[in-house]
Amino acid sequence: MRLSLDEVRHVARLGRLAMTDQQCEAMRDQLDSILAHFEALQELDTDDVEPTSHSLDMANVYRDDEPAPSFDRDRILANAPKRDDECFRVPLIMEED
Amino acid sequence: MALEAIIGLEVHAQLLTRSKMFCRCSTDPSAGPNTVVCPICTAMPGVLPVINRRAVELVVRTGLALNCSIASHSIFARKNYWYPDLPKNYQISQYELPLCRDGYLDIDVNGQKRRIRIRRVHLEEDTGKLYHTAGNESRIDFNRCGVPLMEIVSEPDMRSADEAREYLVALRQVLRYIGVCTGNMEEGSFRCEPNVNVRDTESGAKTGISELKNLNSFRAVHQSVDFEIARHTRLLQRGETVPRQTRRWHPSDESRGGYTDVMRSKEEAHDYRYFPEPDLVPMRIGDDWLSEIRAGMPELPQQKRERFVSQYALTPYDAGVLTQSLEFAQYFEAAVAACRAGQVAEAAKRVSKWLQGEMSRLLNETGQDIADVPARPEHVAELLELVEEGKLTGTIAKEVFEEMFRTGKPAPQIVSERGIEVVGDASELERIVDQVLADHAEVVAKVKSGKTQSKGFLVGQVMKATRGQAVPQIVNDIIDRRLGV
Ligand SMILES: [Zn+2]
Numbered sequence: 001m002r003l004s005l006d007e008v009r010h011v012a013r014l015g016r017l018a019m020t021d022q023q024c025e026a027m028r029d030q031l032d033s034i035l036a037h038f039e040a041l042q043e044l045d046t047d048d049v050e051p052t053s054h055s056l057d058m059a060n061v062y063r064d065d066e067p068a069p070s071f072d073r074d075r076i077l078a079n080a081p082k083r084d085d086e087c088f089r090v091p092l093i094m095e096e097d
Numbered sequence: 098m099a100l101e102a103i104i105g106l107e108v109h110a111q112l113l114t115r116s117k118m119f120c121r122c123s124t125d126p127s128a129g130p131n132t133v134v135c136p137i138c139t140a141m142p143g144v145l146p147v148i149n150r151r152a153v154e155l156v157v158r159t160g161l162a163l164n165c166s167i168a169s170h171s172i173f174a175r176k177n178y179w180y181p182d183l184p185k186n187y188q189i190s191q192y193e194l195p196l197c198r199d200g201y202l203d204i205d206v207n208g209q210k211r212r213i214r215i216r217r218v219h220l221e222e223d224t225g226k227l228y229h230t231a232g233n234e235s236r237i238d239f240n241r242c243g244v245p246l247m248e249i250v251s252e253p254d255m256r257s258a259d260e261a262r263e264y265l266v267a268l269r270q271v272l273r274y275i276g277v278c279t280g281n282m283e284e285g286s287f288r289c290e291p292n293v294n295v296r297d298t299e300s301g302a303k304t305g306i307s308e309l310k311n312l313n314s315f316r317a318v319h320q321s322v323d324f325e326i327a328r329h330t331r332l333l334q335r336g337e338t339v340p341r342q343t344r345r346w347h348p349s350d351e352s353r354g355g356y357t358d359v360m361r362s363k364e365e366a367h368d369y370r371y372f373p374e375p376d377l378v379p380m381r382i383g384d385d386w387l388s389e390i391r392a393g394m395p396e397l398p399q400q401k402r403e404r405f406v407s408q409y410a411l412t413p414y415d416a417g418v419l420t421q422s423l424e425f426a427q428y429f430e431a432a433v434a435a436c437r438a439g440q441v442a443e444a445a446k447r448v449s450k451w452l453q454g455e456m457s458r459l460l461n462e463t464g465q466d467i468a469d470v471p472a473r474p475e476h477v478a479e480l481l482e483l484v485e486e487g488k489l490t491g492t493i494a495k496e497v498f499e500e501m502f503r504t505g506k507p508a509p510q511i512v513s514e515r516g517i518e519v520v521g522d523a524s525e526l527e528r529i530v531d532q533v534l535a536d537h538a539e540v541v542a543k544v545k546s547g548k549t550q551s552k553g554f555l556v557g558q559v560m561k562a563t564r565g566q567a568v569p570q571i572v573n574d575i576i577d578r579r580l581g582v
Contacts, residue, residue: 053379092235
């Protein structure tokens, strides 16, 4: 096993996912097989390969600092699970771990 | 124990762009809630960000002003965390390869020069704003979400709350000079999070770092850093361990002084799982672009201070006060340039004194910015020349200036509208002096016999005769000449 159950729980917690022990075990197996694929990649000799941060060989794609009209508020709020006239509404977040 | 405070500052500055970082929504802070939002800045599925070139240039400009090395190759990264003000559940930020690194800012603390090193300056996006309601819900306004934000991280080089405040003041001054940020702390366009701990320089023992939040004024930064240093010192002396924590500052109120308390402990907070942003290609700052940005750099506060000292023969103190804001410095220079007569240094001295005196007093009283004052620099120059020529007394000039400050009318107009008699004609003043001397022969005799303190009486009589509109120093000179003392 490449991952411990505690590591899976930690990742679940970071993603704010509530998971049962059973789900954690299933997820560990799946994540494990993903990591196995990466281990296969690590066997390649990349000594002569320049590191890149992006799959496209491009740089400097910019736009000018010109504002454009935004979206209508009602359209932006349309799919919100909960809203009022002006804002999205969400459950109160308590500021602590 | 020989204890020493270790303070580093993280500053977030909103960049002065017209549109957001990755979409074309306006950055207008006065827009109604959720009216400057679009699918990109609210993270609707399938959207892609595009980098605002201006924001990159403003960060590079900041890096140059802070003596940083500018990365020729720089990338964005995703910083992953969950919070309702962040609709993507990640913030596009920079981690490896920030735009600027390894700079410094020189500050002056109680007359001593200190060099504070800058670790990095990077570009990211701001989050939305949460408003807590009375119930158990929050309201979210995403207008601020995606506004370009620059993070400036210092090395932990500060050793006192005074140094932390001076660094922050100097940093804000630089950002304002180069036009990248308004520097408004109350409105949150310039935010500061100090990292504070204490070290025993003999044993090497250290307390855990406190990261301080909720500081929206220089005063709050100073007080909270002081509070934390004292708290860490106390605990370290007692031999207690101080854990790494994020702490919130509570300003003082009637019931108690300001204090900090724990917001969260740090175990999980730093697990942001950064990785290169796949939606954005790298930035390359070539020599051409860099020299273009460099060419657009204005004079920095320190350069301006030094030039004021050499060009206008001002003291370093006066140069410091006059260059506190770019607008103030520009006003000063325009007023000196508008002075006709005499040497530059003389004119500069007069203008400097007036701006630091009357002008600053009225600016403080009215809360105005010098750029918005109707009285223009050339009007101030003209007023000061009337004083210099002895046509207005200092007292009258102050009155005239109050009206000028409000209305922008030139001094001669105010003088004639108010019917102020300008006692400028030297021959008329001499005539009045002669009359006073003739009327008070016994006092004249006293002065001549060496009782020079009686001269004040004669000056007073002349002032009375001119209804306070003569210049005492000039009257004094005339009397001296007449009496040969
Ligand atoms: Zn947008």
